[in-house]
Amino acid sequence: MVKALREEVKRLFEEKKVDLVIGWGKGSLPMTATPIFINKAEDAERLIWDETCSNNLAVYLTKDKRQLVKTDQKIGIVVKGCDGRSLVLYAVENQIQRENLVIIGVPCAGVIDKKKVLKHIEGKEVLSASFEADRMTVEGRGFKTEIAKCDVLSDSCLNCNHPNAPVFDVFIGEPRKSDSVEDVYPDVEAFEKLDSEARWKTMVEAYSKCIRCYACRNVCPSCYCTECFVDQNDPQWIGKSPEITDTLIFHLGRNLHVAGRCVECGACERACPADIDLLKLNRKISKEILERFNFTAGLDINEKPALASFCENEKQDFIMG
Amino acid sequence: MIKIEKSNFGTFIQNLSADYSLFAPVGEGQQSAFREVKNAEQINTHIQITQNSPKTVFLPQTEVLFEFSGDDIQSEEKPAKPMFFWGVRSCDAKSLNLLDKVMGQSKQRPDDPAFQDPYWKARFDDAIILTLACNEPASTCFCNWTGGSPFSKDAGDLWAVETETAYLVEPLSEKGEAFVKGLSGYDTASEKDKQSIAKLKKQAESYLQPAVDAETLKEKLPQTWEDPLWDEVSAKCVNCSACAFICPTCYCFDIQDEGKKDKGKRIRTWDCCMFPIFTKEASGHNPRSLARERVRQRVMHKFRYFWEIYGESLCTGCGRCVRVCPVNLDIREVAKQLLEADSAA
Numbered sequence: 001m002v003k004a005l006r007e008e009v010k011r012l013f014e015e016k017k018v019d020l021v022i023g024w025g026k027g028s029l030p031m032t033a034t035p036i037f038i039n040k041a042e043d044a045e046r047l048i049w050d051e052t053c054s055n056n057l058a059v060y061l062t063k064d065k066r067q068l069v070k071t072d073q074k075i076g077i078v079v080k081g082c083d084g085r086s087l088v089l090y091a092v093e094n095q096i097q098r099e100n101l102v103i104i105g106v107p108c109a110g111v112i113d114k115k116k117v118l119k120h121i122e123g124k125e126v127l128s129a130s131f132e133a134d135r136m137t138v139e140g141r142g143f144k145t146e147i148a149k150c151d152v153l154s155d156s157c158l159n160c161n162h163p164n165a166p167v168f169d170v171f172i173g174e175p176r177k178s179d180s181v182e183d184v185y186p187d188v189e190a191f192e193k194l195d196s197e198a199r200w201k202t203m204v205e206a207y208s209k210c211i212r213c214y215a216c217r218n219v220c221p222s223c224y225c226t227e228c229f230v231d232q233n234d235p236q237w238i239g240k241s242p243e244i245t246d247t248l249i250f251h252l253g254r255n256l257h258v259a260g261r262c263v264e265c266g267a268c269e270r271a272c273p274a275d276i277d278l279l280k281l282n283r284k285i286s287k288e289i290l291e292r293f294n295f296t297a298g299l300d301i302n303e304k305p306a307l308a309s310f311c312e313n314e315k316q317d318f319i320m321g
Numbered sequence: 322m323i324k325i326e327k328s329n330f331g332t333f334i335q336n337l338s339a340d341y342s343l344f345a346p347v348g349e350g351q352q353s354a355f356r357e358v359k360n361a362e363q364i365n366t367h368i369q370i371t372q373n374s375p376k377t378v379f380l381p382q383t384e385v386l387f388e389f390s391g392d393d394i395q396s397e398e399k400p401a402k403p404m405f406f407w408g409v410r411s412c413d414a415k416s417l418n419l420l421d422k423v424m425g426q427s428k429q430r431p432d433d434p435a436f437q438d439p440y441w442k443a444r445f446d447d448a449i450i451l452t453l454a455c456n457e458p459a460s461t462c463f464c465n466w467t468g469g470s471p472f473s474k475d476a477g478d479l480w481a482v483e484t485e486t487a488y489l490v491e492p493l494s495e496k497g498e499a500f501v502k503g504l505s506g507y508d509t510a511s512e513k514d515k516q517s518i519a520k521l522k523k524q525a526e527s528y529l530q531p532a533v534d535a536e537t538l539k540e541k542l543p544q545t546w547e548d549p550l551w552d553e554v555s556a557k558c559v560n561c562s563a564c565a566f567i568c569p570t571c572y573c574f575d576i577q578d579e580g581k582k583d584k585g586k587r588i589r590t591w592d593c594c595m596f597p598i599f600t601k602e603a604s605g606h607n608p609r610s611l612a613r614e615r616v617r618q619r620v621m622h623k624f625r626y627f628w629e630i631y632g633e634s635l636c637t638g639c640g641r642c643v644r645v646c647p648v649n650l651d652i653r654e655v656a657k658q659l660l661e662a663d664s665a666a
Binding site: 027028029032033034035036037055059060063068115118119123125127141209211212213214215217218219227231233239240241242243267270271273274275 | 348350351352368369372382383457459460461553556557559560561562563565566567575577579588590592593596597598643644645647648649650651653654
């Protein structure tokens, strides 16, 4: 698989179809891949594709990273299902020139969440890790543990029905057959069942850990405003300290801004240095959007986002009671 | 050097917490930090290095400088009891000394209190720091790059080593001397104990990767200013502040007023050079508008500017940033790449 990916990227450079390719390379730590940017055929050898490739690379096409994307430059980008959905979102929202992109799809069976691995081994230090089809082995000083991969997959991967990019120019290997999960949101049910007081308590407890580093926002492909409302100071909309009211305004504001746009890639949750379960509220909103508007973000390049369109037959119970 | 048997650790900690606000590593789920404790059971002695550094106590993420109501201004009282920090790693103890150079002392006007931060001094000056030798440095540790070592005695008031059955403690400063004098009923460490320290030290040092000389990097950095390598190393940075907020030596802050016009509080809250707004000027111009410039600033501050002013690196090699970076931007790799770069002066 990796060999095919490298050869394809090499070919793209040789045929002058790309000027830059964004992919994953080997990271400096065990269980860690890192985004890489390659601009010549021989560097294709640095590319990897495995269950550690968790970053959503689409993020590099927008944000501050527009500095990477020059006009007329042909960009190749390696994408999992969720990264590919971000590209669809970008196309729908006019953030990319589709014709300048070469989308390289890879079949995804889920990526691991390092924090889950560490939890599994009670925080011991992993010095090396290896992967097989359904399990991984981690080793450190004085221990060697086998872990079922399903126990350490990112929350975003557990009920995923979109393992392949919905739109691509080339696909490496065979697109993976979807598991056709029927109940996509079992994880938000427990939260939904809580009464409002308990929900508030859960949220205050979770978000109190936030240190306002904005790693969640900055790795989020759907969060690409040139200037985020929390960074504005004329006027300043919210306080800068991690006081819970302000912190909640940031997080809930973000949740609402990505409502119907979140592709549930889980990058926010994996990036959080404070271990906050950030995906839950996003998934709750995605569930709402699916039930109300029968819409899932980032699947159809010709469909308008749920909250940017209006159909007469939509449920209006919030108005009509 | 005195010996506190592990069987007496509970009593030792109990007594300490009567005289001091005692802070020690506490595990909180997958997180860990220095928290005030009352007994030994609350302390997690297995934490290699806390996720959050002791900086969070001395220079809290947010602190109220004063509260105001009309013309009335109220400032926080000095803490009643001095703080005692148990189990600070040598990198973190050194970090506090580096922060003290900025917050507590003034290089240019050492005797002028106007240049000393009273909030920092109220906490730091009376605090006793016990530096606990690092028996098992992590693979992300690189204290040996910047003049540190797992068994370093360069910083802290007391120095301790954990052996199988005991903690061996010796003073490093005057405060530490006075503290040890005040203790009674403890044995003195034996020759055998000292031998086990030597053995542990050797083992700990063997866990570290070969060092890169930070001083060579400092010499090289001025030449790299315009090097296209900065584009390369900063390409993947997403400009969050995870690295800075968890760094034991990043001290940049913002000051804000919260409240209504005539009633409220003035707070000091961490800020970060990775944020575009950090340098945005009133005109709208931003001298560090690109990720390249911001990443360069952070590396230069750690490894060059601080050195030029204070004579040492502002990085102590604790490795926290290496661990939390969401895109695996590893400062060690950046340093190596810069050293290898063929930069023109």
